[in-house]
Amino acid sequence: MIQTAVLGYGTVGSGVVEVLETNKESIEKRAGEAIGIKYVLDLRDFPGNPVEDILVHDYEIILKDPEVQIIAEVMGGVEPAYTFTKRALEAGKSVCTSNKELVAEHGLELMELAKKKKVNYMFEASCGGGIPIIRALNSSLTADEIDRISGILNGTTNFILTEMAESGADFDAVLKQAQELGYAERNPEADVEGYDACRKIAILSSLAFGAHVKYRDIYTEGITKITAEDMKYAKELGMTIKLLADSKRDGERFSAMVCPVMLGKDSPLYSVNGVFNAVFVHGNVLGDAMFYGSGAGKLPTASAVAGDMVDCAKHLGKTVMMNWSNRELEQVDRKEVTHPFFVRIQGNREERLPEVLETFANSKVVTVPELTGEFGFVTECISEAEFEEKAAKLEGVLGRIRIRA
Numbered sequence: 001m002i003q004t005a006v007l008g009y010g011t012v013g014s015g016v017v018e019v020l021e022t023n024k025e026s027i028e029k030r031a032g033e034a035i036g037i038k039y040v041l042d043l044r045d046f047p048g049n050p051v052e053d054i055l056v057h058d059y060e061i062i063l064k065d066p067e068v069q070i071i072a073e074v075m076g077g078v079e080p081a082y083t084f085t086k087r088a089l090e091a092g093k094s095v096c097t098s099n100k101e102l103v104a105e106h107g108l109e110l111m112e113l114a115k116k117k118k119v120n121y122m123f124e125a126s127c128g129g130g131i132p133i134i135r136a137l138n139s140s141l142t143a144d145e146i147d148r149i150s151g152i153l154n155g156t157t158n159f160i161l162t163e164m165a166e167s168g169a170d171f172d173a174v175l176k177q178a179q180e181l182g183y184a185e186r187n188p189e190a191d192v193e194g195y196d197a198c199r200k201i202a203i204l205s206s207l208a209f210g211a212h213v214k215y216r217d218i219y220t221e222g223i224t225k226i227t228a229e230d231m232k233y234a235k236e237l238g239m240t241i242k243l244l245a246d247s248k249r250d251g252e253r254f255s256a257m258v259c260p261v262m263l264g265k266d267s268p269l270y271s272v273n274g275v276f277n278a279v280f281v282h283g284n285v286l287g288d289a290m291f292y293g294s295g296a297g298k299l300p301t302a303s304a305v306a307g308d309m310v311d312c313a314k315h316l317g318k319t320v321m322m323n324w325s326n327r328e329l330e331q332v333d334r335k336e337v338t339h340p341f342f343v344r345i346q347g348n349r350e351e352r353l354p355e356v357l358e359t360f361a362n363s364k365v366v367t368v369p370e371l372t373g374e375f376g377f378v379t380e381c382i383s384e385a386e387f388e389e390k391a392a393k394l395e396g397v398l399g400r401i402r403i404r405a
């Protein structure tokens, strides 16, 4: 039997224990050996819970036990997860994680350490919950030059935006629901401000482009400024609003951005609703491919972590190749990036239209009958720099959303 330990018995950790128990027979066949959980580490006690007997509060017990070969780090946060992971790898134990904050911050260093120690650092659950995208990038798509990776990468915000669009629900009430369902981060600011999607697109871009994309360099906007009025304009335009994480490579340059966008019914992402995520990949020989599934939640995420544990069990003594190097690509200045913009503006449409068209030539006006004292318009495809310069000349701009052309 291969012995393992689970660090953190929260939403994902309790899911990992459940998955390994529920599917133990099929897992044993696939791993070639039974996978046992020798310890669960947490800060709390869980009286009456089946893990009570294997619960420990001292990490040293796990670290010093030579029987433990694989560790699932599902505590979250950078510290102490970073130190625990580093020490586990140094001790010759493989680590599997759902902790994208840690992977985005220290993933490259931890993978290099794993390679040195002939063990594995795996993080399938760090992007897209249960969607098998990391393994696809590291194996199925290794014959391709991937030039674009984009998608809906945060379950909480997609759940909120879907509810707002479908039932006009209140932002705070839906966020509370997402927290109760175990989708949201401990600090949900990471979800709603786009930081979580930013870390995920940095991880995916690094693997897709075989380079090191720093999440801190990626321009990021969340969904906190999206209003019920924006949703009404989107509907009028036959569109919907999604938090999009988008990354493109052009030779030795790349551009990446996380922001809410309006997208139309012709987009494959239009119908990705609720907690579901979708990752769109374009490769020079592949063409287009899209990966779809539950982006958050206990069991889908635990399925990805447990899958990594099985993979580690199958590769004891051997490091599985990861397409992430320390080479850096030059980042395109966001101001050069072009798209159409939707803009909401205060005032009477007839009175203000000449001024709008003089500033943003060839814009198309959109009105929502129930919204008085304001109107909207859609600009031509222009650069971020041109938009900012022109929008600064107009008074009473209530908001703007990029349109995914």
Ligand SMILES: NC(=O)C1=CN([C@@H]2O[C@H](COP(=O)(O)OP(=O)(O)OC[C@H]3O[C@@H](n4cnc5c(N)ncnc54)[C@H](OP(=O)(O)O)[C@@H]3O)[C@@H](O)[C@H]2O)C=CC1
Binding pocket: 007, 008, 009, 010, 011, 012, 013, 041, 042, 043, 044, 074, 075, 076, 077, 080, 098, 099, 100, 101, 125, 126, 129, 182, 183, 184, 185, 186, 295, 296, 297, 298, 301
């Ligand atoms: N929930 C989801 O849908 C998904 C989560 N993730 C990621 O998975 C990780 C875990 O998330 P989730 O399960 O939701 O988080 P939870 O907060 O539900 O679980 C974390 C658990 O770890 C425990 N813990 C924290 N610090 C320590 C420590 N120093 N020693 C021992 N135990 C500790 C916590 O204990 P206590 O509560 O007492 O602090 C808690 O029980 C995060 O990185 C998250 O971003 C990834 C994909 C999906």
Ligand SMILES: N[C@@H](CC=O)C(=O)O
Binding pocket: 126, 128, 129, 153, 154, 155, 156, 157, 183, 184, 185, 191, 196, 295, 296, 297
């Ligand atoms: N908070 C995250 C959890 C999964 O990564 C999300 O909502 O997507």
